[in-house]
Amino acid sequence: MEDYFSKASLEEIFLDKKIILGVTGAIAAYKSVEICRQLVQLGAHVIPILTQGATNFVGPMTFSALGSEPVKTSLWDSQDPLLHTRLAKTTQAILIAPASANSIARFALGIADDLLSSVVLASKCPIVIAPSMHLEMWEHPALQNNISLLAKRGVKIIEPASGALAGGDFGKGRLASAEVILEALGGVVAENNSSIVQDFKNTTVLVSAGGTKEPIDQVRYLANRSSGKQGHALAVSAHKRGAKVYLVTASDLEADPAIETIRVTTSDEMAHEVLKYSPQADVVIMAAAVADFKPKTFFDGKLSRSYSPTQLELQSTTDIVSNLVSRQKPSQLIVAFAAEATGGLQRAKEKLKDKQVDLLVFNDISQPQVGFDYDTNSVTILSKQGDVIVQVPVMDKVKISDIILDSIVKEMEKRHQAKNGVE
Secondary structure (H helix, E strand, O other): OOOOOOHHHHHHHHOOOEEEEEEOOOHHHHHHHHHHHHHHHOOOEEEEEEOOOHHHOOOHHHHHHHOOOOOEOOOOOOOOOOHHHHHHHOOOEEEEEEEOHHHHHHHHHOOOOOHHHHHHHHOOOOEEEEEOOOHHHHHOHHHHHHHHHHHHOOOEEOOOEEEEOHHHOEEEEEOOOHHHHHHHHHHHHHHHHOOOOOOOOOOEEEEEEOEOOEEOEOOOEEOOOOOOHHHHHHHHHHHHOOOEEEEEEOOOOOOOOOOEEEEOOOHHHHHHHHHHHHHHOOEEEEOOEOOOEEEOOOEOOOOOHHHOOOOOOEEEOOOHHHHHHHOOOOOOEEEEEEEEOOOHHHHHHHHHHHHOOOEEEEEEOOOOOOOOOOOEEEEEEEEOOOOEEEEEEEEEHHHHHHHHHHHHHHHHHHHHHHHOOOO
């Protein structure tokens, strides 16, 4: 999920918050100077910690001048024998930018042989890591395993950007921009300071997202405009509310590393993975825009203009929702989506009656800024009986996600009460 904050809201988030800014030995260390300056301007109390490697790239005096406290570089510089635990206990968040491949490995292994790694190991506050390194290092399996391990522990990873790298190379490995890093850090700090109800704890949620691509030949395919933004937002929101989440996505969007993500392309692949993981799920949310039809024949190679087909023969794809309902466990809740144009509410109700899902989320894509490829959406949520539970005006898809999840929670509570004879 992407979080976008105005400067004013970032000031509210960071005001008087103690933030440790860890700088490690990567050539992008000079960019941390600007991050430090902006955090202080936003009202944060910034405690800079530089590793020995970082001092080969940037001068500690610069961070002492810009930070809220003199820079710290060693466990042994202070008269305080418990400096690392004191810092860990009194800090609202730790940002490590840039994080070198070496430092990431040490954090993942729990090595604590300098001040920064000791603070990280002793800390229970949110940790945000912005890696920066050469492309080959970023792609190395050992580095990716360390990244995955940290993400599973709840560390927020800000993936590096693509662009020019040291030595004249080009690829993924550049430190993310200060704006991206501050927005991500702001989201983590705001989330940690808010009381997000863990109403999906001990619940497994399967979410599908994105639009499938149905190949015609090795070059062309049938597709739709679905971006996957709503499905990805639902997955992130469910994860934040305590759920174990499986995300089956046909979208190219990046996914939160803490969420188990299964990438697919075609409707057949989507059906296979959804039906594979659905038995484990308490809630299945079919937010994906799965193609209703696919080419009957796949042409090996590339169709030439001289072929001049007058008609592309199509066949129906697997009806994933109907398959889910036919296999539905008594305790499982299935949510489907219906994107329709003008007058689509009636068609959505007909789909609900046909599919017999527990909840249906209707998108009226005839409205401006609604549905495919937008950051905003507007939905009407229908009960299994066809009643309108809630109508949501145009708003951010992240907020829409929480409203959909709220409706799911209410439905689960109704089932629990009915099971236990509570009226």
